[in-house]
Amino acid sequence: MGEIKQKISYLKGxxxxxxxxxxxxxxxxxxxxxDILDQIAAELEDISERQDEMDEYISAIDEDLADIEDEIYDYADEYDDEDDDDTNYIEIECPNCHEVVYIDTDVFEDDEEDVICPNCHQPIYEYEGDEEDGEDSDE
Structure with a gap:
């Protein structure tokens, strides 16, 4: 900006x-x-100063946002890791309503309960009882 003011002063001389x-x-x-050139130079200088301030402010906000993103993504990664360790899901299409549902694999560990679709409330997997002995657990 100083260069513009110098050139205007030169023209005045x-x-x-x-x-x-x-x-x-x-x-x-x-x-x-x-006189108009002087006013334009003063306005440009003011705009340039404001722009520099805005650049500094935006840089500070960007750094703060990066810190927040790191915190959030670190937390999400930790949560996902914990979730992956504790729970596994399988994707199944319900034979009744044909909706794709996600079932916790732990449900299949209990061999004596039916697996029910959360959408249509019909069995996806039915407990058949002890087929080797020909006995049903209800008998």
Whole structure:
């Protein structure tokens, strides 16, 4: 910005050096143009300062956001790791309603209970009893 102000000052010196008087039509026009150029240079300097402040502010916000993202993603990764260790799901299409459902594999460990669809509430997997002996556990 200093360069623009220097050039405007130089132009003012040239106008004075050439001998253009303020009371002539040409002098009035040139001085009005130089005054406008001074105002434009001052506004540009102000905008540049504000832009620098905004850049610093945005950088600080970006750093804060990066810290927050790291915290959230670290927490999510920890949660996912814990979840993966404790629970496993399988994807099954219900033979009754044909919806894809996710069933905790622990449900299949209890061989004496039916697996029920959470959508249609019909059995996806039915307990058949002890087929080797031909006996049913209900008998």
């Amino acid at each position: 040239v106008v004075e050096g050439v001998g253009i008087k303020d009371d002539t039509n040409e002098g009035k026009v040139l001085n009005a143009i130089l």
